[in-house]
Amino acid sequence: MDSSPLVLLHAFPFDSRMWDGVRDLLEPITPDQRGGGRSPDLVAVADDVLRLLDERGIERAVLGGCSMGGYAAMAVLRRDPSRVAGLVLADTRAGADTDEARANRLAMAARVQADGVGWVPDTVLGGLLGPAADEAVVARVRELILDQDPAEVVWAQRAMAARPDSTGVLAEVDVPALVLVGEHDALTPPASARELAGVLRRGEYVELPGVGHLTPLEAPAAFASAVLDWRRRTGV
DSSP states (O other), X not given: OOOOOEEEEXXXXXOXXXXXXXXXXXXXXXXXXXXXXXXXXXXXXXXXXXXXXXXXTOSOEEEEEETHHHHHHHHHHHHOGGGEEEEEEESOOSSOOXXXXXXXXXXXXXXXXXXXXXXXXXXXXXXXXXXXXOHHHHHHHHHHHHTSOHHHHHHHHHHHHTOOOOHHHHHTOOSOEEEEEETTOSSSOHHHHHHHHHHSTTEEEXXXXXXXXXXXXXXXXXXXXXXXXXXXXXXX
């Protein structure tokens, strides 16, 4: 299939290894989103993605992201929508944080800054995975979280807390868009994902059964199949 390269942006608090289960099928480009001491703003990630496309000679890409990766993809759209040939938005939302959610992010950032990431898996695992998550998946998620640089976790939380509402930006995008969500996603539930798909001019909605917020990690085969089917049908 002659189509645009696929760039996938990872969720929080992870790195590009969260895409390992879909690499063979989707052959994506998977950069790590890192603050690198910059001010906490996802525009920094957007600029990194655009720079990566320039370095690889890619004029337009299908841009995807899971959770925070979706927010980063929206930041790319705010920066230069002409570089985006299609969108894959998994377990994410268009809106900015509520005051409560923003306060929770900043509180977590402060605790990680003080105490590191050792306490994070036990705090977030319940909200990230479906009720029947495989033990190996749980162990892998825990391992990936514990591998993260505390400074980057702090940066990411503060950047997400500062992100603007992207509903207007998404409503203007006229490219094929796939919205994926786990049936048991407690953080960005199916109702929210259906709303997101409705904002997009050419949005399609797919719900993956039995899984939670980390669809590419919990159900990599189903995730990849949904993306491949959508790409074949839309030609992106």
